[in-house]
Amino acid sequence: MRHLIDFGDLPRAEWDALYTRCSEIIDHPADFMDACRGRVMASLFYEPSTRTNFSFQSAMLRVGGTVFGFADPKSTSTAKGETLKDTIKMVSGYADVVVMRNPREGAAKAASLYSDVPVINAGDGGHMHPTQTTADLTTITRLRGGVDGLSVGLCGDLKNGRTVHSLIKAMAKFKGIKFYLVSPRELAVPEYMRAFMKQNGMWFVEVTGLETVMPQLDVLYMTRIQKERFVDPLEYERNKGIYVLTKSKLERARKELLVMHPLPRVDEISIDVDDDPRAVYFEQARYGMFARMALLTDLANQSRMKPDAVEIGTRPVCSNPNCITQTDHYLPPLVKKNGDVDCCAFCDAALR
Amino acid sequence: MRHLIDFGDLPRAEWDALYTRCSEIIDHPADFMDACRGRVMASLFYEPSTRTNFSFQSAMLRVGGTVFGFADPKSTSTAKGETLKDTIKMVSGYADVVVMRNPREGAAKAASLYSDVPVINAGDGGHMHPTQTTADLTTITRLRGGVDGLSVGLCGDLKNGRTVHSLIKAMAKFKGIKFYLVSPRELAVPEYMRAFMKQNGMWFVEVTGLETVMPQLDVLYMTRIQKERFVDPLEYERNKGIYVLTKSKLERARKELLVMHPLPRVDEISIDVDDDPRAVYFEQARYGMFARMALLTDLANQSRMKPDAVEIGTRPVCSNPNCITQTDHYLPPLVKKNGDVDCCAFCDAALR
Amino acid sequence: MRHLIDFGDLPRAEWDALYTRCSEIIDHPADFMDACRGRVMASLFYEPSTRTNFSFQSAMLRVGGTVFGFADPKSTSTAKGETLKDTIKMVSGYADVVVMRNPREGAAKAASLYSDVPVINAGDGGHMHPTQTTADLTTITRLRGGVDGLSVGLCGDLKNGRTVHSLIKAMAKFKGIKFYLVSPRELAVPEYMRAFMKQNGMWFVEVTGLETVMPQLDVLYMTRIQKERFVDPLEYERNKGIYVLTKSKLERARKELLVMHPLPRVDEISIDVDDDPRAVYFEQARYGMFARMALLTDLANQSRMKPDAVEIGTRPVCSNPNCITQTDHYLPPLVKKNGDVDCCAFCDAALR
Known part of the structure; x- marks a missing residue:
């Protein structure tokens, strides 16, 4: 290199x-x-x-x-x-x-x-933004012993998120990854990312709700949803609560889940999550x-x-x-x- | 700590x-x-x-x-x-x-x-602003061998000066300090500082003129008076000259006096004081x-x-x-x- | 020093x-x-x-x-x-x-x-700007083995250029320098610089065209001509091309010529000159x-x-x-x- x-x-x-x-x-x-x-x-x-x-x-x-x-x-x-x-x-x-x-x-x-x-x-x-990806993979590898075989939830604006696209591409270097793509329909991953995952034989499912997939996840990667990304403001009002991670939503999550975020956050992770040992976004910055x-x-x-x-x-x-x-x-x-x-x-x- | x-x-x-x-x-x-x-x-x-x-x-x-x-x-x-x-x-x-x-x-x-x-x-x-206080105490201790027993003049705006209040409070850790508080009446130390000095058994006197107390001082701590602090602009005009330290005012001062200032100064210390060996405000910055x-x-x-x-x-x-x-x-x-x-x-x- | x-x-x-x-x-x-x-x-x-x-x-x-x-x-x-x-x-x-x-x-x-x-x-x-001059002299000395005896072309705005004046003055410390001063008449070196060169017995000639002197030069020091320096905009339009160094103008230059520039350049050196081994302006920055x-x-x-x-x-x-x-x-x-x-x-x- x-x-x-x-x-x-x-x-x-x-x-x-x-x-x-x-x-x-x-x-x-x-x-x-x-x-x-x-x-x-x-x-x-x-x-x-x-x-x-x-x-x-x-x-x-x-x-x-x-x-x-x-x-x-x-x-x-x-x-x-x-x-x-x-x-x-x-x-x-x-x-x-x-x-x-x-x-x-x-x-x-x-x-x-x-x-x-x-x-x-x-x-x-x-x-x-390749060094954000190195930060993300370092965090996962260090805290979970490796990346192969993990179930990874990506939540929020999956259409515009550079971080998320880079991470999906990077994950193609690993084996047995399962993606749970959680987003409102209008902010789903772009078609070329879907094509990329298929081409590389990566398992994925797209859903609009976070809570149902929560118990499956080894990693939950949160990203910010910007209000201005929605065409229909009513759609935003209907959706916004779904993509805010709170302490109570974590109750059904695995004990070894990693909650990640590229930071800075706005309000997509409630502050009461910070003291949960599964919240590793500040460690993630340090691993970066x-x-x-x-x-x-x-x-x-x-x-x-x-x-x-x-x-x-x-x-x-x-x-x-x-x-x-x-x-x-x-x-x-x-x-x-x-x-x-x-x-x-x-x-x-x-x-x- | x-x-x-x-x-x-x-x-x-x-x-x-x-x-x-x-x-x-x-x-x-x-x-x-x-x-x-x-x-x-x-x-x-x-x-x-x-x-x-x-x-x-x-x-x-x-x-x-x-x-x-x-x-x-x-x-x-x-x-x-x-x-x-x-x-x-x-x-x-x-x-x-x-x-x-x-x-x-x-x-x-x-x-x-x-x-x-x-x-x-x-x-x-x-x-x-605690490290300004450490700078001040270091300067005094280094140049006078200690803080105990000194006569300290505080001159200028004693009402609003954060530096002065911190210094008074810090001096409570020492013994036998005498304070000469020199300010216009409307910029005198606040009542709670007066209470603090009494509570801690600290000797102090409040005066409006600098020249009369000058011969008593071991340390003269100058601060800036901002024109806009005065309610009455005439009061400012009457007062302003009193609180400008000049070479001639230093004639009656002790030979080992320390003239201090937290800096930056505006015009409360005349530039002809700088070459007097008692002017230690630039050393004070270095001791900081x-x-x-x-x-x-x-x-x-x-x-x-x-x-x-x-x-x-x-x-x-x-x-x-x-x-x-x-x-x-x-x-x-x-x-x-x-x-x-x-x-x-x-x-x-x-x-x- | x-x-x-x-x-x-x-x-x-x-x-x-x-x-x-x-x-x-x-x-x-x-x-x-x-x-x-x-x-x-x-x-x-x-x-x-x-x-x-x-x-x-x-x-x-x-x-x-x-x-x-x-x-x-x-x-x-x-x-x-x-x-x-x-x-x-x-x-x-x-x-x-x-x-x-x-x-x-x-x-x-x-x-x-x-x-x-x-x-x-x-x-x-x-x-x-004395350290620009040290950069210039270091470049010449390092790449030509010394400064004495060189033929130096100075090209561009010789009237307002601080860099050029400093360099001429500095060259008075060396022997046998020949100056080729290339500029439009209205941007020629000021009279006091001319007097300085005469006083110090420095050889110089003033010309308006770069191409005729090119074959003589050991060093060509380019500077920027600012449009706004010209009194007459038509004069600028007539002149501007003359003072742009291009690959083709270098054809008649010596093999060991040094093309220098204090940087940043605007367009007085064409980008196709950069890969010519005689173009040393980026090395010049590093020597600085x-x-x-x-x-x-x-x-x-x-x-x-x-x-x-x-x-x-x-x-x-x-x-x-x-x-x-x-x-x-x-x-x-x-x-x-x-x-x-x-x-x-x-x-x-x-x-x-």
Whole structure:
């Protein structure tokens, strides 16, 4: 692994190696206190994200590295019309690893083309957020001994949730997973995710109620439902209570259930759930830090490497208006296959 | 000591131990260069405060620790409606010690209920600012050999000054202090501070002029008078010159006087005082850093500890509109006694 | 050297020593990993400058030091009317070296009068930016073996470019330099720069076209031409293409030419030049970091030293409206000679 742009690019064996190191770090943190000594991380947050930003920073500091960067591009001159390419050429001259959050889809992939050092995608718009997935899998593996064979409930807005889609895709690397997809009909998983699960032989069932499936679950992954996602406000009023997890709903759940949430929550988990030992969402955030420590000990210690020259683009081949190629026209016209479909190699949108 | 929320909670013996370590750090800083190695401080400034923020950061760095955080919540997603509890659960998963400045009174106490690691109050609205008091006491002890028996002039706005009230309360831990309280009548110390001094057998006199008491003083603690505090603008015009310390006013002062100020000053100390050896306000800022180094070597090295579950509140018992319980309704309805009075355990306001 | 305010203050021997250390750092970075261990840099950016800020931060971190500071004074209380003197007294109590970028000319010199620790000028308005010059000279020396005897093309806006003026002045420390000054007539070097080159016996020629001089050049230093600098917009339209460097214009250039640029570029260097081995502007940014590492290993390790008391000013002697003395009236009325001319010792403007 040179960059981490998309968790899907990671073979199962690399994930296993990453988790093994992560697990060693959790058990013996002092052994890794100098693992990134002398190494510098650039933290480029083109949109605010306290949680991910803090998690990466504390991760780098805990393995003995150091950090510079910005948390909000408004206070930097980077906002003033410099291309992403030029920013990355500069920053990768100063840093040993670049962590980037950017509102444009495919921005991390674009950065990786020009960087002399590894790039980690800390979220590129609605596209990918691979280190959230590493946090989720670390939590499950650590607390349940493994991921294979688990019954996983995904609850809330399954249509728009980047986190949920990434997790489903990542789960294809494991065996015997059963998915209980709990959502209002209008916020069900998109058809292409359904196709993905079928293609990969993954068992799943779609329901609208949480309570009936509760006793089956090993993991319950809650996500937020935004009122504004509903076309019909009455539909929202009818539904909203169903997707709030309360202490009483947990009564029928298994004793070893894990209640997870990518955070921040709004009100989809009632505060009286926090003291239940099955509520592990705060531990999940902490495991995310350990997973990032493992990742950084690998990537921040790689040698500098001039990337190959790439073709200079002139206009975007992709029609996704949020794709990085829409603003940065010099990017090469890269295409990849997702299954049989020609897709933009930056944002994964199907090409027309 | 697990948290530092209120300097008043610190027994004299703990202060003595803290000062002893601080003094060792001042004399032998190199011995403490690794005292917090591997430890990470979260610096959460919900309102800007360059001075306190820089002092804590440099303190942590000088004992070998590292820092992440925000200096202004506007550029973080924390601003977007997450509860203080959830922020603290997350941050205390990443950090070994949390330093927090928050505009709401009682916020640091609230944070301490949920944090897995020690919390240090870096100012909670108009309520407490305990590490300013440690800076003040360190300066006096270091430069005068001790606090007992000193004659201390407090000059300026003694009605609204959080710093002055904290210092008076802290002085109750020492013996034989004489207070010369110099202020316009309308900005005299509040009645409850007067009661406090009487209760604790502390000698004090209230005057409106600085010059007459000047020859008596061992310490002169200047504070800013804000024009807008005066009801009558003419009263302000009559008074303003009295409370500006100039080089000539220092002529009648003792040779070993300490002129102190919590900074930033506006114009209450004339710039020609700066080169007088009795002007120690810049040293005072530096001693504040050493005091914070001592504090951090203690608190940042404590073990993580899950706090006990606390009752979930529903509505505030306190009627102080600036109290943290007014915005964070889940906080438990904690009450404490200040003397005979039932008070809010967060902001110390008397309950009705 | 105690402070670095103006590159012109540096004798050739000191530059040689600085470059020698810089060169050792480039060759053996691991030997310098602890060169500033325990040392803390304050980074005070009163105006945003991602590039310079990141370069200094990564430099300090790579020699084992640590950093605190602000990237934008809007989010600090420093903005609220504290004098520069008071801010510097405070910050130099916390830090071992102060790096400051400030929009007012002479601000770094002013800071150096009050600081207990070395001050490095990271840009004071349109006045000086000495570490950009160290970056430029390091790049040339490293890649061409030395500066003496080179033919240097300076292209673009030579009238307003602070970087270009500093570089010309710095080149006076070397022998046998030939300058090819390429600019539209209305953006030619100012008369006082022309006088400076003559005084110092430096060879130069002024031309409007880049292509004719291209074959002569060892170094081509490109700068940005801002449209708004032209009085006549038609003149801009006629000229703009001339000063854009493209791949095809490089065909007639020497094989060992260095194409340099202080960055960020807008469109004065076409993106197809980036992959030409003669394009070294991104390396130049990286050499800037190494030059700052060398500088910091020297300055951050000096002992603290109380500066001598200075006269308290009352009103500015300088009439430059951007001079720091216009806002900070307490500054002493310092005058220096530039050649025969009495100049403000802060901003170098000639006194009337």
